[in-house]
Amino acid sequence: MKFFEIIPKKGGALRVLYRNTIWSLLVFILLSGTVAAEINAAFTGVPMSGSEPLTVSFIDQSSTNATITNYSWNFGDGSNNSSDRNSNHTYVSRGRYNVSLTVTNDIGENNTKVEPAFIHVLPSQYPVVKFTATPENGSISQIISFIDQSELDPSVPAEMYTYIWDFGDGTTDSSNTHNTCHAYTSSGSYSASLQIQDQTGKLYDSSTPVTITISNQSAFSALFAAVPPSGPVPLSVSFIDQSVSPVSIASYAWNFGDGSENSTEQNPVHTYQGAGKYNVSLTIANADGANAITTKSAYIHAQPSRYPSVQFTAVPQSGTPSDVIYFIDQSELDPSVPYEMYTYIWDFGDNSTSNGTNLRNIQHVYSTPGNYTVSLQMQDQVGAKYNSPSSVVITIANGSSSFTPSFTAAPRDGPVPLNVSFTDTSKSPVSITNYVWDFGDGSSLSKEKNPVHTYAVPGVYPVSLTVTDSNRINSTKTEPAYIHALPSRDPVVKFGVSPLNGTAPLLVHFMDKSELDPSTPGEMFVRIWNFGDGSTPYKSKEKMAEHRYSEPGTYSASLQIEDKNRKIYNSTAPATITVTNKTPSMKAQFSAVPLSGPVPLDVSFTDQSVGVNNRTEYRWDFGDKSSLSRDKNPTHTYRNPGTYSVTLSLSGPHGSDIMKKDNYIAVAPPLAHIITATASDHGSITPSGNISVPDGADQSFNITPDSGYTINNVQVDGISIGKASSHTFMKVRSDHTIQADFTRQSQTLAADFMVDKASGSTPITIQFTDKSTGSPDSWYWNFGDGSNSVKQNPVHTYTISGQFPVSLIVRTMDGRYDESKTRYIFAQ
Structure with missing residues (x-):
């Protein structure tokens, strides 16, 4: 009888034993080669970059020919290691972090995978609030455009901030819309400012206000603004007519400076395809036949789209035929361009490609063994192509996987709470005995074959399925960014109107301020404006609209928003617009108490004007060169003696008036x-x-x-x-x-002194310094050579050689004290 017995020796050689019972011969044949430890640590993380604090879902993608029994994650930030198979970790400080995973199987083999600089935690930027206004000089009822230019945290959608505009004329505007517009109803200089409130309620102020100067002249000039004035190509710019004319404007002619056809629309939208700086001009003609033109040099700056830095990785980077290899895009893209605008062209190195797709991540199966060099090329929206600077080599060895785990899910996207049914589609030559599902949202694992899972929080989630067959062999399939749970909030439709009243014909500007789903681009919504005067509703994807009311009356304007599924949402409240054709009279009057007194003199002024309303603007000049007051009933403190004239100026939609009282306040010198x-x-x-x-x-x-x-x-x-x-x-x-x-001062009188030198060759000059205590009134020095002095700190010169004693007598009204030092000075 013959048989073979294969005895594996851990980490060593295979021994093949040949037995023959007749000859009782035992032959040992040592085969060359060793049994490699078939365990490979591998993982990925979602997301791999973002602002602090950054929560990352780490997903195990390790493989082994046994069962993995232990996991040890090191997140690189000094925190405790994790022993979970799939672990969520939060990085609280900015920086780049190495991540490592060590796995151990049930026969004691282990392997470690280290990914250097794997996680990039960006700093959270506090908003730097900045804005501009155009034009900064205008006339009454002219539309002024305010354009936000703040620097925001790129990790926070701009719609998450609230923009609080103060136009300086007593009116404000608060919404989650970047830009706004305003019409001033009276002449003057106004200081406009902007505050931004983040999602925690914290306020940030603009560093510098903008001064708007409004004149009351009925000028005729071509004026316009553009939003945005700069950005990457293709740059779509909305041009806003701000022209003023004493009569109606009959025609418009726009030249966009890029060689395209002129536009005759009042408020056109133009797209710049090429990078560069462009001059823009507007020519208008009014009903009297007069023409006006304005040209703004280098007004539009169409910037080149930042070239993508094409990078990618593959997980795993080795396997056998029929194994699924996941390719994960890690490119750095222009943040102003959605990644869906790029085309991803994958070359898998086996004469097959992806033929162009807008999916960032993709999977591929190699059918034969070999080494395959994989590369990625990206194409932007204008056809420019960018290549990955380095490739990834995939090694496919002989043999095949014992089985292939796979699954499907339905639905894969939808609003929360999102119920998803997962279906196992794994293939195995033997029976599958165990299923472990990880849904990627930190919930408990499921061991059902076809589970149903509910996603409660909006986000993009990976899903992994680990299956084990009857031979105790397991395998895992992970689908990154597989489930997209969307916010469930319906749009809250709101809008702003300026002005709300005026005389016919009245041009009114409307701005959409709705709270929309931040995960859906704003241009996916259609805005339907109903102006309330019987005109045809105006449909547009733009946030701004305008309408001219030609007849007096009270009109109720409303806004509807239509989403991509054609569902209609109505505005929470209509806006009432009042158009009149009669200007009531206005008369400025006031009084003050007291009219005289010494400085500082506090005087309370009381408005007694007639024909005013809640839109009337006040401007008080107290005659002492102090700041003007816009209060209705101000109190002012006079700090210098004198006689002062006081002036009250009124302005509003119904006219203006001024009252001046000369020598009205008498301020006496202070007591x-x-x-x-x-x-x-x-x-x-x-x-x-x-x-x-x-x-x-x-x-x-x-x-x-x-x-x-x-x-x-x-x-x-x-x-x-x-x-x-x-x-x-x-x-x-x-x-x-x-x-x-x-x-x-009570101090004991005592004489003492010192010299700067006590010996030297004649003539020798010595500085004597009094060091006596008790504050003496007089000093008497005897230098021992027949000379003396009454100075406190004398200088004396010895002209003959010898050794000389020195004495000092000090006196006060209470007595005297002396000090003598023998043989003190030695003159050679």
């Missing part, structure tokens, strides 16, 4: 009080003498003793406050006195 400050000998008080202090003001004094003296006592209004070195009279209402006296 004053005298503080007498004196000091005795041996010190000073600052200021000193008779000090005049305004009524209600504060006055401070500093007391300083001379050297050798100290403050003995300070009296305020004859009452001692001790040895204070300063004193402040608060809110002086009457006369006061302050007096300071001083006394000698």
Whole structure:
């Protein structure tokens, strides 16, 4: 009897034993080669970049010929390792992080995969609020366009911010729309500003306001604005007519500066296909036959689309025929261009390609063993092509997988809560004994064959299925970005109107301010404007519209929005527009209390005008060169003596008027009080003498003793406050006195001195320095050579050689003290 017994030796050689029972011969045949540890760690992460804090779903894609029993994730940010198979991790600090996964199977083999700089956490940018207005000089009822130019966090959709505009004329506008427009109803200079509120309620102010100057002249000029004035090509620009004319405008002629045909529309939309800076001109003609033209040089800047940096990876990068290889796009794209606008052309290296697709990620199956070089080419919306700088080599070995896991899902997208039915379509030559589903949203794993799962939170989720057959062999299939759960919120339709009233014919501008699903581009919605005057509803994908009301009356305007499924949503409230043909009279009048008094004089002004309403604008000039007030009933403080004229100016939709009252307010000099400050000998008080202090003001004094003296006592209004070195009279209402006296410091009198040198060749000049204590009044020096001095710190020259004693006598009114030093100076 013969048989073969195959005995694998871990990590070593195969031994083949040949047995023959007759000859009892045992032959060992050592075959060359070793059994490799068939375990490969692999993983991916979704997303791999984003703003802090960034939550990443890590998905295991490891393979082994046994069962993996242990996982160890290192996320590279110093946090604790994770032992979950698929792990969610949140990075709280910006930076690039290495990620590694170590897997161990049930026979003790392990393998580690390290991905350097795998996760890129970007900083969250606080909004830098900036804007422009065009034009900055205009006339009454002319439309001024305000254009947001703020720098926002690119990880947060712009629609998540609220834009709070203050036009400086008492009106504001708040919405989640970048840009807005406004018409001023009276002449003047207005300071416009912008605040941006983020999703947490925090406010950010514009760094610099914009001053709008409005004149009351009935000018005739061609004026216009453009939104946006710059951006990558193809650049679609909405041009807004802002022309002014005393009569109606009969025709428009636009030249866009790029060689295209002129447009005769009032508010055209034009697309620039080529990069460059373009001049734009507008020519208008009014009903009287007059013409006006305005040209803006280099007004539109069509920028080149940023070239994509084409990068990709493959998971796994080795396998056997029939294995599914996943190719994952990691290109850096122009953030202003949706990735769906690019075409992805994959070359799999086996004479097959993807033939162009707008799917970023794709999968491929190789049918024969070999090494395949894979590359990716991207084509943008204008046909330009960009190649990956490096390729990925896929190694397909002999043999085949024991089975191929696969699945389907329906539906794969929809609003939350999204119920998805998953169906296993795996193929295996033997029975499948175990299923493990990971739905990618952090929920519990499912072991059903065909589970149903509900996605409760909007997002894009990967899904993986791991199956195990009756031979205890398992395999995993992962579909990245497989399920798209959309927000369920319906549009909230709102809009703004400017102006709400005026005289016929009245040109009114409308702006859509609806709260839309941020996951759906705004141009996917159709806006249906009903102006309420019997005219045909106006349909457009643009957010702005305008309409001219030719007859007096009260009109109710409304907005409907139609989504891509043709579902209609109505505005929450209509807007009432009042058009009149009669201008009521307006008369400015006012009074003030008190009319006179000393500084500082607080005066309350009361408006008593007639013919005003809640749209009337006030401008008070108090005659003292202070800032103007726009309050209806202001209070003003006069701080300098004098006689002042006061002027009240009114303006509004029904006209304007001015009242000036000459020499209306008389302000007297302030009341004053005298503080007498004196000091005795041996010190000073600052200021000193008779000090005049305004009524209600504060006055401070500093007391300083001379050297050798100290403050003995300070009296305020004859009452001692001790040895204070300063004193402040608060809110002086009457006369006061302050007096300071001083006394000698108590210190023991003692004579002492030093010299800068004690020896040298004649003539030798020596500096003597008094070091006595007790503040002496006089000094007497004897230099030992017949000379003396009464200075405190004398300089003496010795002209003869010898050794000389030196003595110093110091005196005060209380006595004397002397110091002698023998053989002190040696002159050679």
